[in-house]
């Protein structure tokens with residue numbers, strides 16, 4: 143079955159001759175601690191990687207190999223003498239559980255490499271770090287690494303629909319999770335756990351946040367009913383134990399998205415009012431049952447009172463009352479509720495609603511509740527300003543939700559790297575007070591973290607597009623260490639995925655790092671417009687494609703001008719920020735051009751800083767974006783013969799489609815704006 147899917151970045155090709163001797167000396171013999179499931183995973187990884195790298199098998203020892211020149215030692219200081227004696231006292235005690243050290247040391251005349259941590263999970267991460275260095279051909283003879291993750295919770299959210307094997311906003315085929323066949327396991331589960339653990343991911347939510355109903359887009363009633371809520375049924379929970387043990391070996395906890403109405407749907411109660419004592423008791427018993435089966439279960443993710451999902455509002459309760467009812471049930475077991483703040487519908491401008499709803503609740507959530515907030519106030523747009531909730535709830539544990547799948551960035555067809563976007567979000571300075579005021583500083587508590595919505599599927603590529611594996615990779619690396627720059631992460635991915643050829647490295651780096659701005663231009667016109675984009679049909683089964691009737695609510699176009707007024711004279715989103723951010727967005731003169739029409743409604747002929755009018759800039763950006771997509775495609779075409787045909791052709795085909803879609807959309811949208819403005823393009827391109 144392994145040949146049914148790609149190895150992604152865990153390929154382990156033969157190292158160059160000039161590295162081989164030094165590697166061989168320190169890793170051909172490995173002494174790994176005995177005890178835990180994690181250590182058995184570590185041994186498996188060495189068995190997998192080292193033959194590829196060295197061209198010969200690894201020799202695994204159950205005690206220190208005394209008769210050889212050198213060896214690799216992996217364990218906690220308590221596990222083995224060599225580690226205890228070669229690492230200074232306290233160096234490991236100082237580390238978080240997930241942290242680790244990698245050091246080259248000399249031990250009784252032998253050249254060793256030590257990977258150590260205070261906990262078994264850290265050994266898994268440390269091992270993958272070492273393998274990454276080897277895979278990239280880095281020197282290891284004088285190595286001294288100390289690592290700890292920036293965020294305690296590093297979680298993947300699947301939007302997979304159990305029993306149907308569909309994936310919402312998924313562009314990589316069927317769901318890999320075959321819940322109907324559990325407890326039977328598939329090899330793919332383990333290989334997926336390996337990919338995630340190699341990045342330091344420590345949690346996976348197995349099913350879609352929509353547990354009962356699909357929000358929109360389908361005309362077929364039956365296909366709108368989901369049954370993820372059934373995962374809380376006793377027989378289904380029993381089935382999950384096998385899957386949990388696969389992930390456990392790699393230090394990953396499993397979580398479930400749960401339906402707030404479960405006490406009524408699954409239990410025999412006639413209410414799910416969170417203040418009803420029977421309902422609270424039902425959740426307690428359900429939690430006890432889960433932890434009996436899966437003692438390290440992570441907790442629940444909840445989408446409540448959002449896009450048709452049940453919630454506390456059914457009983458006139460608020461989000462605190464809802465979240466805390468579930469939290470009290472998980473609390474004795476150390477579990478956590480991740481409660482989403484993605485709510486809209488009651489306000490004309492959806493951007494302002496999450497803040498209005500959640501900011502007043504700050505301080506009232508139970509200690510084991512994390513409020514999970516999307517990066518922006520709308521919905522994973524190619525670019526939008528950050529959520530005003532960051533920094534506004536100092537007494538509440540927060541989680542940042544990012545989208546790894548390309549719902550709005552080309553849906554598995556376009557090559558769009560999200561890493562530059564995430565960097566922009568992480569670096570944004572909210573001027574709110576905490577230990578730091580950049581967005582990335584708000585999730586560093588024990589009950590906090592960063593979450594990514596992924597679209598892994600049965601496709602050979604896992605992600606629907608070989609280049610889009612880079613988004614999963616980048617997500618994991620960035621949330622382990624947000625100080626890594628985009629270039630470093632991208633280069634790591636390319637080198638491990640395509641090998642060390644300089645031309646391939648330079649070319650793929652340029653494509654990925656430039657792809658996001660190109661996408662913004664050809665999809666949105668680059669001035670902050672949202673929610674209008676064309677993603678074509680060819681590779682798509684499900685996607686949200688707002689009809690032209692819906693567009694005006696997003697772009698605010700009239701005969702006079704375009705943009706959505708979110709200043710004090712409009713919906714007031716700008717005012718939800720703190721100063722100086724609020725006044726920067728509020729004032730047309732200081733609002734960055736990239737967010738201009740998100741915050742302001744402006745005349746079509748309003749002049750931008752360089753004298754160009756708004757309408758002309760939109761025309762230009764749509765045209766330039768298409769040209770940029772063409773340039774990136776041409777760059778890809780130079781790689782023919784430099785990488786394997788399978789991946790070359792796959793990406794080339796999609797690039798053609800990407801350019802075609804971008805052109806088509808450019809013509810539709812520039813024509814559409816022309817009909818309002820009736821201003822011809824200066825360069826003779828519109829109409």
Ligand code: GCU
Nearest residue numbers: 310311351352357484521686
């Ligand atoms: C978007 C997306 C939906 C998803 C929702 C959510 O609206 O299109 O498919 O369910 O976000 O995050 O809950």
